Amino acid sequence: xxxxxxxxxxxPGTPSSEIMEKLIELSGKYRFYVEWSTNEKVxxxxxxxxxxxxxxxxxxxxxxxxxxxxxxxxxxxxxxIKGGFVLVxxxxxxxxxxxxxxxxxxxxxxxxIPCLDPxxxxxxxxxxxxxxxxxxxxxxxxxxxSTTRISHTRSSVEIKMERKKNFSGKFEKNSSQxxxxxxxxxxxxxxxxxxxxxxxxxxxxxxxxxxxxxxxxFGIITSGVSYLYAKEAVASLGIEASFLKIxxxxxxxxxxxxxxxxxxxxxxxxxxxxxxxxxxxxxTKKQDLHIWGKLTxxxxxxxxxxxxxxxxxxxxxxxxxxxxxxxLPDLDKLLPPRPPVLCAGCPHRATFYAISQVFGKKAIxxxxxxxxxxxxxxxxxxxxxxxxxxxxxxxxxxKSGEKREIVCTIGDSTFLHTxxxxxxxxxxxxxxxxxxxxxxxxxxxxxYQPHPGTGIxxxxxxxxxxxxxxxxxxxxxxxVETIDPYNLTESIKVFKRVKEESGVRVxxxxxxxxxxxxxxxxxRVRFEVTEECIGCQKCLKFxxxxxxxxxxxxxxxxxxxxxxxxxxxCPVNSIRKKNNEV
Amino acid sequence: MKFDLIIxxxxxxxxxxxxxxxxxxxxxxxxxxxxAETHGMAQRGGSVETHIRIGTEFGPLIPKKKADALLGFxxxxxxxxxxxxxxxxxxxxNTEKIIPPSCVFPGKFTYPDVNYLMSKIKxxxxxxxxxxxxxxxxxxxxxxxxxxxxxxxxxxxLPLEKKTIIQAIKELVPEKLIEAxxxxxxxxxxxxxxxxx
Ligand code: SF4
Ligand code: SF4
Numbered sequence: 001x002x003x004x005x006x007x008x009x010x011x012p013g014t015p016s017s018e019i020m021e022k023l024i025e026l027s028g029k030y031r032f033y034v035e036w037s038t039n040e041k042v043x044x045x046x047x048x049x050x051x052x053x054x055x056x057x058x059x060x061x062x063x064x065x066x067x068x069x070x071x072x073x074x075x076x077x078x079x080x081i082k083g084g085f086v087l088v089x090x091x092x093x094x095x096x097x098x099x100x101x102x103x104x105x106x107x108x109x110x111x112x113i114p115c116l117d118p119x120x121x122x123x124x125x126x127x128x129x130x131x132x133x134x135x136x137x138x139x140x141x142x143x144x145x146s147t148t149r150i151s152h153t154r155s156s157v158e159i160k161m162e163r164k165k166n167f168s169g170k171f172e173k174n175s176s177q178x179x180x181x182x183x184x185x186x187x188x189x190x191x192x193x194x195x196x197x198x199x200x201x202x203x204x205x206x207x208x209x210x211x212x213x214x215x216x217x218f219g220i221i222t223s224g225v226s227y228l229y230a231k232e233a234v235a236s237l238g239i240e241a242s243f244l245k246i247x248x249x250x251x252x253x254x255x256x257x258x259x260x261x262x263x264x265x266x267x268x269x270x271x272x273x274x275x276x277x278x279x280x281x282x283x284t285k286k287q288d289l290h291i292w293g294k295l296t297x298x299x300x301x302x303x304x305x306x307x308x309x310x311x312x313x314x315x316x317x318x319x320x321x322x323x324x325x326x327x328l329p330d331l332d333k334l335l336p337p338r339p340p341v342l343c344a345g346c347p348h349r350a351t352f353y354a355i356s357q358v359f360g361k362k363a364i365x366x367x368x369x370x371x372x373x374x375x376x377x378x379x380x381x382x383x384x385x386x387x388x389x390x391x392x393x394x395x396x397x398x399k400s401g402e403k404r405e406i407v408c409t410i411g412d413s414t415f416l417h418t419x420x421x422x423x424x425x426x427x428x429x430x431x432x433x434x435x436x437x438x439x440x441x442x443x444x445x446x447x448y449q450p451h452p453g454t455g456i457x458x459x460x461x462x463x464x465x466x467x468x469x470x471x472x473x474x475x476x477x478x479x480v481e482t483i484d485p486y487n488l489t490e491s492i493k494v495f496k497r498v499k500e501e502s503g504v505r506v507x508x509x510x511x512x513x514x515x516x517x518x519x520x521x522x523x524r525v526r527f528e529v530t531e532e533c534i535g536c537q538k539c540l541k542f543x544x545x546x547x548x549x550x551x552x553x554x555x556x557x558x559x560x561x562x563x564x565x566x567x568x569x570c571p572v573n574s575i576r577k578k579n580n581e582v
Numbered sequence: 583m584k585f586d587l588i589i590x591x592x593x594x595x596x597x598x599x600x601x602x603x604x605x606x607x608x609x610x611x612x613x614x615x616x617x618a619e620t621h622g623m624a625q626r627g628g629s630v631e632t633h634i635r636i637g638t639e640f641g642p643l644i645p646k647k648k649a650d651a652l653l654g655f656x657x658x659x660x661x662x663x664x665x666x667x668x669x670x671x672x673x674x675x676n677t678e679k680i681i682p683p684s685c686v687f688p689g690k691f692t693y694p695d696v697n698y699l700m701s702k703i704k705x706x707x708x709x710x711x712x713x714x715x716x717x718x719x720x721x722x723x724x725x726x727x728x729x730x731x732x733x734x735x736x737x738x739x740l741p742l743e744k745k746t747i748i749q750a751i752k753e754l755v756p757e758k759l760i761e762a763x764x765x766x767x768x769x770x771x772x773x774x775x776x777x778x779x
Contacts, residue, residue, distance in 0.1 A: 096620060120641070121616075153642040154601065154617040156609050228641030236645070307645040323647075328664060331702055335658045336691035338682040340593065340628030374626065377683075540686060545627055549686055558725070 001026055002160055003129035006055040006083070007033040009043035011417065012446035013062030014097040015151035016090035020060050021447065024458050030163055036449055036458045039387070039417040040065035044072050047085065052178065054169010055083040056132050063091045063102050064386065068418065070107060075180050076141055077111040078188040083169055084132030085141040090151045093271045094304035099369065099386060101302065103272035105249055108143045112192055114199050115143040115249040116208060119227040121155040123247070127208060138199055147271060148304065149225045196250075204255060208247025211259055216240040219259060222269040223247070223276055226305050230269050233310035239318060241267075246276055253283045260284055267317065268293035271305050292317060341374060344546035345514035345561030348372040348409075348438055350485035352380035353542060353565070355407055355436065358495035363405040366393045368419075370411035371445045371513075372438050378543060380409065388418025395422070395431035405499070407434040412468065413443040413451040420471065427476035427504045434498055435477075435506045437468055440513040448516050472506045479505040486511055488568040514561045524562040525577050529554045532574035539566040539575065583741040586644045587634040590663040591655025592680050593627050596729035599754070600653075601632050603733060606750035607742045608636055618642035627683075631663050636741060653736055655715075655728065656680050657696050664703060672709040674735050675700065676728065678716035711735060711777060718769040724759070727766035734770020744771065 001023070008027075010020040020034065027034040033050075037043035040061045047059040061069060066089050073087070089107075092098040108115035116131060118124035124146060131142040176184050203209075219242040222230045227245045234241050244259040256279065260266060266289060268277045274294035281291065292298040292313070299313055315322040342349045352375045355365075367373060367381040368390035375381045383393050390408040397406055410419050415437050426433060443449040450456040455465025472480050479501050483491045491509070498505050517524070529539075533553040540547055544566060546559040556566075556575070567575040587604075591597050601617045608615035618633045633644045644666055652667040654660020654675040667673060677696055684691045704710050715731040722731070730751070737744055748764065755763045 149618055149642055152619055154605050154615070154619070155642075156605075156613075156615050225641050229643070232640035232645065235640075306643045307641065311645065328661065328702060328706060331661055331699075334694045334699075335662050336682050336684045336693060338592065338627075338629040338659070338684065340626035341683050343626060371626065537687075543683065545683060547686075548681065 001030065001129075001163070002125070003084070003086070003132040004056050004163060005032055005058045005086075005132070007047065007050040007057045008060065009035055009037050009047045009057070010060035011037055011040045011043050011065055012443050012449045013065050013090070014446055015092060015148045016060050016062045016065075016088065016146075017446045017449065018151070019088060020458070021449075023058075027459060034458050036451065038452060040069040041071060044069040044076075044087070048072060048076055048081075051081045051083040051085045053083070053171045057083055058086045058088060060088040061090070062098065063089055063104050064098060064100065065089075066104055066107055067102075068387065073107070073111050073141070075185075077113050078180060078185055078192055079177055080139040081135060081141055084135040086128065086131045086135060086144055087141055088128070088144045088146065091145060091147045091272065093147055096148055096304075099384070101272060103275060104143065104145045105275045106273060108145070108249060109275075112196060113141050113143055114138065114203055115145050117145050117224045117247055117249065118150055118208075119223070119225055119245065119247065121150060121153050122157050123208065124150055125157050125159065127247075134202065138195065138202060140195065140199070147224055200250065200252060203248040203250070204252040206248050208245075209252065209255060210243070210245040210247070211255065212243040212245075213262075214240050214242045216242060217263050218242070218265045218267075219244065219263045220267045220269060221246065221256070221259070221276060221280060224271060226269045226271055226310070229305055229307045229310045232307040233314055236307070237311060237314055237318070237320065239314060249275070251276060251279050256280055256283050257285075260286055260289060264288055265290045266292070267299070267313065269299060269305070269310055269313070270294075339377075341377065341543070341545055342371060343515050343561070344544050344559040345563035345565075346371070347440055347485040347509065347511035347514065347563070348375060349378065349543065350488055350511075350563065350565045351409070351436065351438060351483075351491070351509040352378045353569075354483075354485065354488055354491040354495055355409075356380060357492050358499055359405050359407050363407050364397060364402065366390045366397065366406065366408040368408075368410040368414045370414055370438070372409055372411060375409065387414055388422055390414075391419055391422035391426055391433070391435055394433040394435070395426040395429065398431045398433055399429070405434070406432075407436065409436045409438055411443075412437060412439040412441065412453045413449075415468070416452055416466070420475065423472065423477070423504070423506075424475045431504055432502055433504055435504065437472070437506065437508045439468060439508055439510040440516070441510075442513050442516050444513040444516065448513070448519070468508050472508070477504050477506045479503065480508070481506075482508040482510055484511055485509045486563050486565060488565050514563065518561060526556070526558075526560045526562050527564060527567055527575055528556050528578045530574045530576055532572055534572055534574070536571060538571060539569050542566055542569055583637060585636040585651070585741050586638070586649045587636075587651045587653065587736075587740075588644060588649045588663050588666045589632040589634065589653045589655070590659040591630055592659060593630050595630075595655045595680075596726070597630050597632055597655060600729045600733050601634060603747065603750045603754055604634055604740070604742070606754060607746045610746050610750065611742060613637055613741070616642040629659050629662060631659075633666075651736060651739055653732055655732060657699050658682075658694070661699055661703065664706075667707060669707060671707065672711065672739055673703060673707050674711045674732065675703070675713075676715040676732060677712055678714055678728075711774070713773055713777075715770070718773060719766050722762060722765035722769050724762040724766070727763050730763045730766035731770040731773070734767040734772075735774045737767075737771055738774045
């Protein structure tokens with residue numbers, strides 16, 4: 001906002017979604033454009049269009065989203081930008097809510113673009129507004145790379161709400177810049193290479209790099225939030241150390257060599273890959289320098305850091321005792337785990353249940369990314385790799401000669417994100433699979449963002465609502481059924497019919513996300529277990545968190561959202577609507 | 583004044599909201615605050631931990647054994663994150679259990695005896711306050727206000743004025759729920775006062 005963004009594009013993904021949500025909230029008052037795009041590549045390309053049209057743009061995604069968007073990014077570095085271009089990428093060390101731990105700084109290096117790496121929310125704020133200028137000054141997109149502990153930290157940050165004036169842009173035709181045919185791109189490649197020198201000069205001067213000298217010959221080079229962890233660890237152990245905090249990449253060679261001059265030992269602390277460490281090792285000419293880092297095995301290679309991680313590393317280096325982690329060691333074993341589960345009344349649970357009743361344990365269940373990946377707990381998820389890979393892995397399994405039934409599940413938003421090409425491919429290449437589209441009318445896992453299937457835009461305006469059935473039919477699927485997962489009896493019947501058919505069959509399981517319904521305050525009834533319960537535990541096996549066991553009978557707690565599915569499972573009809581509640 | 587706080591509990595108990603109230607109160611008093619939360623999947627009934635640091639110059643995560651207070655919304659979750667609490671710190675624990683799905687079927691895991699857990703925690707930490715916050719929340723009119731009861735107890739230890747916290751609650755709670763939330767908050771504050779004497 002402070003940097004004067006005029007267009008923001010994103011696909012939701014933890015831990016990046018909140019950035020866009022805040023921008024949406026502000027977009028009305030400060031009049032700029034925001035959109036939830038169908039996927040990250042689409043978002044990035046739309047942002048490119050707007051930037052080439054002269055506007056300052058931001059495009060926001062999580063680290064794995066950048067894999068999808070990497071194609072346009074690589075060539076965008078060649079063509080350059082017009083309006084300031086900021087790519088915000090949220091990395092997720094320890095994969096708190098991701099399928100892998102990747103380091104987006106490597107993408108910045110790969111694309112040869114500058115990358116800023118904040119160590120606190122405050123610094124992220126300053127960097128974000130500055131990056132537009134940096135981008136325009138260098139005529140290149142700038143990456144702002146955050147990590148979970150920055151993205152999901154709330155903090156008091158001072159903000160200046162005065163907006164830069166609007167930039168009225170206009171696209172200017174210039175094929176030698178915007179058309180990357182071989183003849184042009186070869187020239188642009190040389191230009192990009194020459195630009196690297198300017199990037200280095202610009203980054204070197206930034207206040208986000210900080211050199212803090214001490215009298216010690218021991219120093220720490222660090223980046224991102226690890227800088228603060230290292231500061232705390234050093235303070236608590238009472239160790240003297242010089243610090244070099246790196247806030248921009250590629251890191252400056254001069255700066256690193258100047259820092260190393262007085263040192264004979266240096267420790268490099270950074271999350272994810274040994275990115276800075278590799279630069280340091282290439283840059284230094286010092287023979288007598290001892291370097292501790294990920295490459296020497298002294299700093300953990302994986303996972304997320306904390307002040308304790310750095311303390312442990314320092315304790316080893318300085319041969320200090322490091323205390324045992326747990327205060328109550330034997331108690332840890334006593335504590336039952338509490339992983340997340342599908343909500344009470346989640347329509348996905350009902351769909352998985354219906355599928356398992358018809359296709360059983362033998363069938364293979366590829367799945368995808370969303371709340372429904374939690375269907376793992378019900379035996380309904382055999383594979384999950386990346387966005388959209390449920391359908392494609394299914395058809396691939398079929399082509400591998402797999403004779404068992406293959407039934408895959410994919411969410412509505414995921415299907416629109418990258419599912420469609422896989423479906424076309426499966427039909428085109430004559431696969432025999434069942435595709436279940438779980439349409440809960442929102443992007444639930446990331447916080448209920450709308451998507452083209454909801455008919456609502458980011459700003460809450462009405463727009464065309466795409467029809468899943470029409471898309472599926474247009475892909476060439478002739479067998480399509482739509483079910484309401486809350487009607488379990490009927491759903492089972494439909495899956496039985498589907499099982500008899502061949503080719504690519506699609507079932508659309510349509511029912512709004514139970515948590516969203518609760519948020520929207522939709523009317524609900526509650527269910528209860530009556531005296532007739534025979535204690536068979538069939539409903540317990542369904543796994544709804546609202547159903548408990550009191551030692552003899554089932555009982556339903558206040559989490560019940562009233563979906564009524566358990567009532568259809570109960571063999572003696574002992575689960576009924578509570579009549580005194582609305 | 584520096585103050586490090588861990589809040590532990592279960593997704594859906596209003597922990598993130600409690601964090602927001604404390605955050606808002608800090609901003610009102612011009613105190614620096616950092617609050618790191620694990621969420622994303624947390625809403626789906628998983629275990630949740632929040633690190634809140636008032637007045638720190640460091641990062642958002644509290645080192646082990648360094649927290650000044652642990653606010654445990656649920657017994658086993660309180661214990662799960664108790665390694666962050668300093669031996670000199672205060673533990674405030676709600677005894678009302680939420681049975682995790684892993685305990686629903688006999689055999690796999692069993693929910694440990696709450697009294698036993700509490701006796702264990704008392705062995706290690708000097709100051710422990712145990713209460714049934716759900717009961718107090720129910721008495722104040724809404725079982726959804728367990729978080730405000732807990733915050734009320736904690737208020738006696740926070741380096742923040744009680745009136746600032748009340749103001750923050752008023753600003754963040756939807757209009758029609760303010761009264762119930764404030765009642766629950768006061769119940770927590772009073773619980774502490776009677777508990778002490
Ligand atoms: S948020 Fe919605 S889709 Fe996700 S588990 Fe809960 S009910 Fe199901
Ligand atoms: S009706 Fe049954 S299955 Fe549905 S939410 Fe309530 S207890 Fe769970």
